[in-house]
Amino acid sequence: MAAETMRIAVGPESSKVTLEGDALRVGADADEATFEPFASSSVTITSENGKLIAGGAPVPANALRFRSGPDGAGVIQVNGVRVKGDVVVLFGKTQLAAVNVLALEDYLVGVLGSEMPKSFPEEALKAQAVAARTYALNKKLEQYSQPFHLGSSVISQVYKGLDVEDPRTREAVESTRGMVLTWQLQPIEAYFHASCGGRTENGSDALGRDLPYLQAVDCPCGRLPTSHWTLDLKPADLKGMGGAKASALHVQGRSPTGRARRVEVGSRSVDAVTFRERIGYMRLKSLQFDIEKSGAGWKLQGHGFGHGAGMCQWGARVYAEKGWGFEKILQHYYPGTELQKLYE
Ligand SMILES: [Zn+2]
Known part of the structure; x- marks a missing residue:
């Protein structure tokens, strides 16, 4: 090719x-x-x-x-x-x-510099390069006849052009050139996220993608202080979700990994993914949280950042520091996939 x-x-x-x-x-x-x-x-x-x-x-x-x-x-x-x-x-x-x-490969150098801190260990950067290449090729095959394959926002992969190029990210891309994760010889949907908080989420609960290689696995990132967060919500934050006077806020159901599936807002039941979107992805960092009443509002305590499916970037960092190579990291987060070199 x-x-x-x-x-x-x-x-x-x-x-x-x-x-x-x-x-x-x-x-x-x-x-x-x-x-x-x-x-x-x-x-x-x-x-x-x-x-x-x-x-x-x-x-x-x-x-x-x-x-x-x-x-x-x-x-x-x-x-x-x-x-x-x-x-x-x-x-x-x-x-x-x-x-x-x-x-x-030039695109990937730009993506890598935007998606993962360039100070991360080399094997974590290489794992990220393979995941991003796989994701991009999967999208390209899916969007083949469209005028473009990917946007440049967080919805697909973050691409900020040349200004984020760095020798370390270029090295990670070049040393894994052409390497792609496959399932039944096709590039997989290689989702990744910043931090899972201790256990990744299966594809169907995180993204509605029930795929054999997107299974919940244990992850060492939960021990990192950076994976914990708190968020204060006021009744005004819930405007439009549970009526203007939402008085109750509860987690209604959870996935097997403990992430919220539905949230009760006032008298309404809201899908948790929609709830996170409405509060804002950057404010409500994940669906792994507990809610307690706090004054007129609520205090949420949670861990993890992102949807939780596929590779956890902070977990990849911990494994790389422990001496794992990028192949082993990828096998852990995308179980059952094969690493193939699709082009030279
Ligand atoms: Zn993790």
Whole structure:
């Protein structure tokens, strides 16, 4: 297999896209397109009546693909984010979308620097590189005919372009090049999260994905002080969930690992995943919590950060410090999968 490329949406859709780069070239949105020199080193693209407008002039195409330098090896700044590879501007769902087309391994270096602290041990970084590569290839296969495979927000994988590149993350990506976790020869849905709090969650309870390799496993991260958190909630935080005057807040049912499945808010029963989304993913860090009444509101005490399915990053760090290699770490969090080198 040739080197894999990815198509990544850079930021949300917007009414205009600004590009900057040395020796900009422009062509059609195809890998084999001919690229002609572009008149200036920066351009703003807008749209009018369903047509693209580049630098004030209408464009006779539905998409424009830019690269920097004759061989496309230069850097392009798109809406303030510096990226490698090509940038395609096209019509998204409602407005213009900027899509970065780049080599999968370059994408992974950017993802890794955003997803895991670069100070983590080398074997944890390598495990993260394999998980992120596997996740990306799985999405690419699923989204093959779509204009892009992944967004660049926390909903898929966090990608912040070149500014988070680091020699340690590049080394972790290069030393695992082409390595992917498979189940029945297909790249798996390699979910991961910051901290599980002591036991990971099975896929069906965490994400509604009942998959053989997403099983609850023990994890040493629960002993770390960083995995514990508290959150104070006021009645106003529950507005819209249990009526304006929610007086009760209880966990109604729990998964086998102890995470909330449903939460009773006032007189209503709310799905716990929805409850976390409404409170905010950053405030209510996980579904592993207890609630006690505190004044007019409630105090939540919990542990873990994230949905809990698949690899736990803080657990991977503890295992790497204990001397585990990345293969063993991955086998622990994705039991029954195979590590395969899909391309050189
Ligand atoms: Zn953990």
